[in-house]
Amino acid sequence: MTLDTGVVWLTIFILSVFVGIEVISKVSSTLHTPLMSGANAIHGIILLGAILVTGTTDNDLALVVGLIAIVLASVNMVGGFVVTDRMLQMFTRKKPAIARKDDSTGGPA
């Protein structure tokens, strides 16, 4: 029996659907926002696809479009992970409440 590649792809897709639902099924509502933001950053992996198509084209217009896609995808990926970390940093702060200047840049406390 040989494997039909189409079916292999379908198998990976369907199993990923179940895994995707299963891993977050017990999330508390407190973490909905960071989770959404983290998942948002993960689909920034389209950057990989953008690099692959841009790096293999010989057409000038395609190159320009590809570079735009790379910029957009990097904003999604990098910005997504950084903003999620900023949110989570506030949850994990162990120190008791102390009066200090508002750190709006979210740098390390």
Add this chain to the structure above:
Amino acid sequence: MPTWIQLVFLACGVCFILALKGLSGPKTARNGNLLGAAAAVVACAMPFFWTDLHLQHVPLILAAIAVGTVGGVYGARTVQMTQMPQMVALFNGVGGGAAALVALLELHDIVETGGDAPWFTLAATAFTIAVGSISFAGSIVTFAKLQELMTSRPVVFAGLPVIFGGSLVAALVLAVLLVNDPGMWVGILLGLVGLLIGLLLVLPVGGADVPIVISLLNAFTGLTVAAGGYVLSNVLLLVAGTLVGASGTFLTLLMARAMGRSVANILFGALKGGSTLGAGEASDRPVRSVNPEDAAIMLAYADRVIIVPGYGLAVAQAQHSLRELVDVLDARGAQVDYAIHPVAGRMPGHMNVLLAEAQVPYEQLREMDQINGDFKDADVVLVVGANDVVNPAAKSTPGAPIYGMPILNADEARQIIFMKRSMRPGFAGIENELLFDEKTSLLFGDAKDSMGKLLNAVKAL
């Protein structure tokens, strides 16, 4: 593709699963996010080590990555925590846009090489172009709504359902055309129609429902990336995109349930005519207003106080004065807690982030289920910048847009103080009966200003 790179991609896929798993628990969330980031960086570095690929334009690619990285980090680090929902929407939108562009480039390759591709690959390409564009345009509109660059109320005009239906049909026809006879113009037209659909999909959604739409568009982008992975024959994109698509859809349903809304109702309620929002004009029924001094006396002699914070608190940047007020009341011997509704703020969990920023001790933040039984013993409930989450219409008025949403039982307390700017209704646009209750006193004014006066008045007692 060399086997070792395929194995690296497999490892990255596993890391994404573990990252999502980590993000759903409070203790593991931060490490989960970092793991996901590390996997993404490793995966994106692979093309540069893949010698058979003969990657061209490397300096330009690296420059583009640098530009995007600087932009992303700048945006992520400078955004105010109150504006974070729209930032997530924006990041999501550009991701969808990137996926649509990648699919267009792949289509260009297919057309150049004679248009020979399996129909399913072409269908996946069409899907990526269309849904990526929907996600891009939809997210930009949600950004504009939350940033208040445009009205947050539903935008509905005559003929909207017809235009919306027409553009869906047009997208389908174009997709079929693309599969039968791949051509660049068909692809570009499909992208433009996708932008139109995204615009029309989000315009009629009311402000309070926008967070759910962000989550839904996030799932859309995930599926777009998955389809793009199929087009590019890249398993990692397929796995990562599907994970986000599936978990994003599930999360959307969870959020909708927390707000007592159905997703179909949110998206199409306004289209069906009869806006999802109520009338929204301020009423002129009599209310009882108090000055800060009287409110201070009520608070200062209470044994049990519950604070209900809302988005208005964060917008006015009054959370620091509020924390000081709570400290003073605490020192006077009162038991004070914050009651956090699951959708307080603009997104589920948003209020926890905002109060954590003001360094409110985590132990004082009580979730709805933990505190709802305590309201009947509370001497005073102080509602700051919140409205819909304490609106008894959710329990008593079957026709109300928020009917069925679990609320905080503030109406059971002995006295209620509302800090409000005006009698304007909350984000859901409906009147709050609790404002007219005889136990309720209203303290009008900007939350920061009133909070400062209240704090001074309590200190003076």
